[in-house]
Amino acid sequence: MMAMADHPPELSLVALRRMMEGVVPPVMCTASPEGVPHVNYLSLAEYVDPLHIALSFQFFNRSRKNVLATRRAAVSFDDPYTGAGVVMQLEYVRVETGGPVFERLRARLAGVASHAGMENVFELKGADIYKVLDIRRVPGRKELPGILPRVDLAANARVLSERMASCEDLPDLIDTILRGLSELLRIEHAMLWLLDPARAGMTLLASRGYDHGGTGAEISLGEGLAGTAAREGVPVRVGHMMNMATYGRAARVRAKELGLSGLLKRELPLPGLAEPRSQLALPLRARGTIIGVLFVESLHEQFFGYDDEDVLMPLCGQLALALAIMQSPEPDALPAAAAVPSPPALAGPALRVRRYVQDNSIFFDDVYLIRGMAGAILWKLLGDFTASGRVDFTNRELRLAPELNLSGFQDNLEVRLVMLQRRLSEYSCPIRIQKTGRGRFQMTLARSVELEEVPHPLRAAGA
Amino acid sequence: MAILTPDMIEFLGEGVAHQVGGCTRDGTPVLCRGLAGTVEGDQVVVVLSKISGHEVLEAVRDTGWVAVNFTLPANYQSLHVKGRDAAVAVGGAHYRALVEARHRAYRDQLAPFGFPPALTTAWYDVPDPELMTIRFVPVGAWDQTPGPGAGNALELK
Numbered sequence: 001m002m003a004m005a006d007h008p009p010e011l012s013l014v015a016l017r018r019m020m021e022g023v024v025p026p027v028m029c030t031a032s033p034e035g036v037p038h039v040n041y042l043s044l045a046e047y048v049d050p051l052h053i054a055l056s057f058q059f060f061n062r063s064r065k066n067v068l069a070t071r072r073a074a075v076s077f078d079d080p081y082t083g084a085g086v087v088m089q090l091e092y093v094r095v096e097t098g099g100p101v102f103e104r105l106r107a108r109l110a111g112v113a114s115h116a117g118m119e120n121v122f123e124l125k126g127a128d129i130y131k132v133l134d135i136r137r138v139p140g141r142k143e144l145p146g147i148l149p150r151v152d153l154a155a156n157a158r159v160l161s162e163r164m165a166s167c168e169d170l171p172d173l174i175d176t177i178l179r180g181l182s183e184l185l186r187i188e189h190a191m192l193w194l195l196d197p198a199r200a201g202m203t204l205l206a207s208r209g210y211d212h213g214g215t216g217a218e219i220s221l222g223e224g225l226a227g228t229a230a231r232e233g234v235p236v237r238v239g240h241m242m243n244m245a246t247y248g249r250a251a252r253v254r255a256k257e258l259g260l261s262g263l264l265k266r267e268l269p270l271p272g273l274a275e276p277r278s279q280l281a282l283p284l285r286a287r288g289t290i291i292g293v294l295f296v297e298s299l300h301e302q303f304f305g306y307d308d309e310d311v312l313m314p315l316c317g318q319l320a321l322a323l324a325i326m327q328s329p330e331p332d333a334l335p336a337a338a339a340v341p342s343p344p345a346l347a348g349p350a351l352r353v354r355r356y357v358q359d360n361s362i363f364f365d366d367v368y369l370i371r372g373m374a375g376a377i378l379w380k381l382l383g384d385f386t387a388s389g390r391v392d393f394t395n396r397e398l399r400l401a402p403e404l405n406l407s408g409f410q411d412n413l414e415v416r417l418v419m420l421q422r423r424l425s426e427y428s429c430p431i432r433i434q435k436t437g438r439g440r441f442q443m444t445l446a447r448s449v450e451l452e453e454v455p456h457p458l459r460a461a462g463a
Numbered sequence: 464m465a466i467l468t469p470d471m472i473e474f475l476g477e478g479v480a481h482q483v484g485g486c487t488r489d490g491t492p493v494l495c496r497g498l499a500g501t502v503e504g505d506q507v508v509v510v511l512s513k514i515s516g517h518e519v520l521e522a523v524r525d526t527g528w529v530a531v532n533f534t535l536p537a538n539y540q541s542l543h544v545k546g547r548d549a550a551v552a553v554g555g556a557h558y559r560a561l562v563e564a565r566h567r568a569y570r571d572q573l574a575p576f577g578f579p580p581a582l583t584t585a586w587y588d589v590p591d592p593e594l595m596t597i598r599f600v601p602v603g604a605w606d607q608t609p610g611p612g613a614g615n616a617l618e619l620k
Contacts (some may be wrong), residue, residue: 021590027494028494029530037484037486037522038543038545040543058609071492072490074491076482076588080582085496087495139517141515141585144581242547459474
């Protein structure tokens with residue numbers, strides 16, 4: 001048996017990951033201590049690292065008894081495009097019942113179960129981790145040529161990375177990556193989620209390829225693929241149309257276990273494809289901390305693979321770092337406000353703006369707009385406007401404003417301003433924010449405003 | 464003597480995938496794709512390639528143990544059969560028609576899932592001199608269809 005390190009590159013686990021996508025299910029052979037063989041299909045296999053794979057553990061069956069008794073298994077994989085095959089000799093290491101590998105398998109299994117109509121049968125009990133002892137190519141097959149990738153992912157990702165590196169501010173950066181995903185990588189539907197640590201959830205910063213933008217929509221940590229990717233810090237992918245009701249039900253149970261069930265209410269509708277065939281959620285990590293998730297989806301089955309993860313993860317790292325640290329430069333020396341027309345005279349009935357102190361949620365005429373730090377920023381701007389008529393602001397003064405308390409990098413002002421700007425724009429509000437120069441922006445109002453503050457319920461009750 | 468029931472024999476012709484497993488004397492499990500399965504008298508006969516199946520053939524020659532999984536792709540219906548005194552023999556041209564019939568049925572099963580005919584040809588394009596057989600009297604059969612009945616022993620005739 002050849003040591004894994006001595007295998008040629010084409011027989012490395014990295015090179016064989018495509019066979020683990022599950023298009024053709026893997027087959028396992030185990031044997032009892034007496035040498036009686038047993039053969040059965042597996043639902044899924046997952047690449048773990050260059051020496052290990054994980055296999056889905058769903059049933060307490062003969063295979064499992066054999067593996068626990070002998071620690072050995074053989075698994076065969078077939079390439080669904082070329083017909084090539086390999087057989088791996090495996091040594092059982094351990095079972096994992098939570099964590100990144102388990103969650104990746106769980107998400108994929110939910111998709112496979114939906115696809116197979118086996119939602120009530122396929123339940124992941126664990127991710128069995130195996131050390132790969134040997135890989136042999138199945139000899140004697142009349143293999144077909146491989147298929148061409150949809151684009152040159154690596155080369156086009158490099159172009160996108162260079163475009164991102166040239167961006168001068170966050171709005172440009174966000175537009176650039178969402179547009180680049182479509183133009184360069186043919187990923188037409190994407191969402192950018194930001195973690196909101198204060199409420200253990202995520203808020204939609206931007207999207208592309210949907211009927212409505214959805215900026216400001218919220219999900220809880222662990223909800224859906226995006227929430228799972230954020231919670232576990234790993235890419236999570238599904239290659240079939242998944243019964244989100246089934247997957248979501250599991251997520252809701254988990255949220256309840258974590259005491260997060262109160263977060264599951266939905267203020268704004270989520271954007272998304274009605275019938276996605278493939279989805280991939282990738283964590284955005286900066287300074288060792290998850291700050292959000294890039295979520296992409298497609299109308300085609302098995303659209304995303306390991307290769308997509310390989311090119312998108314570095315782009316997500318670049319994006320995350322920018323989101324975490326990118327700040328507007330010091331304001332222009334000269335006021336740039338003159339470049340923008342003065343706001344028109346405000347006519348019509350006043351817009352009633354209500355703020356709930358509890359979570360900084362903002363309502364316009366009883367319609368929910370946004371909450372969290374973006375809500376707090378808007379409230380400050382409107383407060384300054386009603387007090388003094390000011391409409392011109394600098395990023396710097398907001399950054400230093402004590403009432404906003406923008407101390408942590410996850411409360412990056414620029415990111416929250418972008419979110420607020422996009423939300424106001426998508427909502428077709430009578431209030432808008434637009435950049436007027438380096439580190440400067442202006443709020444425009446088409447209606448006068450009346451501000452109303454709703455105190456924290458516990459504090460108001462004197463509790 | 465136990466033989467497969469008529470339902471099981473009919474199932475073998477419906478377009479199943481064949482997965483054949485063995486175990487070497489030192490306890491290493493081995494497996495390969497089979498090409499066809501049928502019944503001759505009281506014996507199950509599985510046809511496979513001596514090139515792609517050489518490890519399994521060697522293990523079966525050594526130990527006599529064999530396990531075969533027949534699965535219908537359309538609905539995951541799965542039959543598992545084991546033999547203890549299996550014998551390996553040259554199959555050759557005698558089994559060409561059976562292999563082609565099984566290949567056609569299997570290919571038709573996979574077509575609705577988008578698998579092109581060329582894919583299964585990559586597995587089934589085995590010349591006559593490479594066709595081998597493993598034949599055995601089954602010692603047991605089990606339902607392996609995912610679900611509540613998975614693992615249940617099936618009654619043989």
